[in-house]
Amino acid sequence: MEILKLGVWELKELYKKKEIKPSEVVSLLFEEIYKKDKEIHSYLYINEKAIDEAKKIDEKIAKGEELRELEGIPISIKDNICTKGIPTTCASKILQNFIPPYDATCIEKLKSVGAIIIGKTNMDEFAFGSSTENSAFGPTKNPFDLDRVPGGSSGGSTAAVGANLCFASLGSDTGGSIRQPSAFCGVVGMKPTYGRVSRYGLVAFASSLDQIGPITKNVRDNAILLKIISGKDKYDSTSVELDVPEYTNFLENSLKDIRIGVPKEYFIEGIEKEIEEKIYKILKILESEGCKIEEISLPHTSYGIATYYIIATAEASSNLARFDGVKYGYRSKNYKNLMEMYMKTRGEGFGEEVKRRIILGTYVLSSGYYEAYYLKAQKVRTLIKNDFENAFKKLDIILTPTTPELPFKIGEKKDDPLKMYLSDIFTVNINLAGLPAINIPCGFSSNRLPIGIQIIGDYFKEEKILNLSYILERCIEKEVK
Ligand code: GLN
Numbered sequence: 421m422e423i424l425k426l427g428v429w430e431l432k433e434l435y436k437k438k439e440i441k442p443s444e445v446v447s448l449l450f451e452e453i454y455k456k457d458k459e460i461h462s463y464l465y466i467n468e469k470a471i472d473e474a475k476k477i478d479e480k481i482a483k484g485e486e487l488r489e490l491e492g493i494p495i496s497i498k499d500n501i502c503t504k505g506i507p508t509t510c511a512s513k514i515l516q517n518f519i520p521p522y523d524a525t526c527i528e529k530l531k532s533v534g535a536i537i538i539g540k541t542n543m544d545e546f547a548f549g550s551s552t553e554n555s556a557f558g559p560t561k562n563p564f565d566l567d568r569v570p571g572g573s574s575g576g577s578t579a580a581v582g583a584n585l586c587f588a589s590l591g592s593d594t595g596g597s598i599r600q601p602s603a604f605c606g607v608v609g610m611k612p613t614y615g616r617v618s619r620y621g622l623v624a625f626a627s628s629l630d631q632i633g634p635i636t637k638n639v640r641d642n643a644i645l646l647k648i649i650s651g652k653d654k655y656d657s658t659s660v661e662l663d664v665p666e667y668t669n670f671l672e673n674s675l676k677d678i679r680i681g682v683p684k685e686y687f688i689e690g691i692e693k694e695i696e697e698k699i700y701k702i703l704k705i706l707e708s709e710g711c712k713i714e715e716i717s718l719p720h721t722s723y724g725i726a727t728y729y730i731i732a733t734a735e736a737s738s739n740l741a742r743f744d745g746v747k748y749g750y751r752s753k754n755y756k757n758l759m760e761m762y763m764k765t766r767g768e769g770f771g772e773e774v775k776r777r778i779i780l781g782t783y784v785l786s787s788g789y790y791e792a793y794y795l796k797a798q799k800v801r802t803l804i805k806n807d808f809e810n811a812f813k814k815l816d817i818i819l820t821p822t823t824p825e826l827p828f829k830i831g832e833k834k835d836d837p838l839k840m841y842l843s844d845i846f847t848v849n850i851n852l853a854g855l856p857a858i859n860i861p862c863g864f865s866s867n868r869l870p871i872g873i874q875i876i877g878d879y880f881k882e883e884k885i886l887n888l889s890y891i892l893e894r895c896i897e898k899e900v901k
């Protein structure tokens with residue numbers, strides 16, 4: 421189904437030339453989803469109304485009306501982003517029947533340029549995880565190997581994009597949840613600078629770390645989507661009042677004299693050999709494009725995982741206090757008094773990993789432990805941030821592997837939370853610092869599993885990341901041909 425392999429801007433070109441109608445594309449997509457997604461399980465909800473929306477756009481095109489930026493482009497959305505009138509479950513039993521009365525700001529923005537929301541994608545419950553196995557509704561599988569995980573927590577979104585079951589998707593990234601599954605599914609996934617994209621309508625996991633970002637088939641699409649969803653929002657006081665550049669204008673800039681740092685702390689023992697080799701190959705390509713490459717040190721790197729899991733669980737335990745069976749979502753049927761209602765609702769509604777994190781988070785915030793854990797973690801967070809700030813005084817880009825490993829087998833780490841937490845060893849520090857970073861697919865391992873690299877930029881310098889990514893994507897394409 422060649423049409424479904426296209427990216428956003430390529431599909432738009434076909435619409436402009438009237439070579440295919442949006443309703444035909446949506447029908448093709450539905451057919452493909454019903455055929456393939458029984459196995460992959462990237463979707464939790466399919467928006468059947470998409471076909472009516474598409475038909476309206478057919479008429480617009482027939483009348484020769486001007487098409488808005490994403491007019492008629494089917495996009496899927498991670499199920500922790502509120503969509504008006506469409507269930508938003510966070511892959512949790514506690515929100516199973518929740519239908520938001522409003523759209524998240526990023527959804528409003530997508531709709532305002534004509535995008536069609538095709539469905540909601542699977543994820544780890546409340547975005548807690550690295551494999552999408554923590555979904556209350558069953559795991560998603562990696563489209564490149566159905567015995568393996570797609571990564572997480574935005575594994576539904578990256579699997580849907582990777583399997584051509586949508587043209588692009590939105591995910592959320594608190595510690596790596598866009599980049600790590602993008603690496604596992606061979607797609608382009610961007611975590612923007614903290615504050616670049618409004619979090620209004622994103623069900624909060626850890627509010628000081630969460631960002632929404634685009635997951636796409638190519639770099640140009642990523643630049644297009646990022647431009648649309650970015651910007652100050654009066655409903656999110658942490659969104660930043662800064663002009664949003666036209667990112668696509670930067671894609672083809674020369675890379676001559678771009679300074680790239682490669683932190684030695686990211687080449688740890690145990691890293692998959694084929695990933696390491698791929699990085700060296702990419703560095704050679706970039707050198708031949710005129711980049712200046714140097715080894716750097718980010719000395720506090722190894723404290724990242726511990727720091728992240730203290731801060732993220734602390735914030736999560738507080739954010740999840742709202743799910744009490746009173747305001748919305750699931751309520752236990754069987755209780756004698758208010759306290760029991762709270763306890764049973766949360767006991768029955770939350771999955772194992774969610775409970776583990778609430779317990780951990782409550783513990784690190786409790787009196788007597790607050791100073792020892794939470795406050796200490798905040799201090800280390802500053803040290804990690806300073807490492808990056810110092811490095812960016814003389815660099816444009818920092819380049820690392822996105823993950824230390826290839827997609828692992830379903831079930832391999834499910835019962836070992838600590839092992840699972842290490843999947844994010846290369847991504848969490850970027851969230852702690854609040855920096856932007858992208859995953860770029862750069863080929864396959866000998867057993868045909870995708871490999872990704874992470875390109876990190878300075879604050880609000882997404883255009884530099886996209887520029888380098890775009891040129892690299894061209895070089896990698898040439899090499900494959
Ligand atoms: N895998 C990490 C975690 O479990 C990151 C999740 C995320 O970015 N949402 O917390």
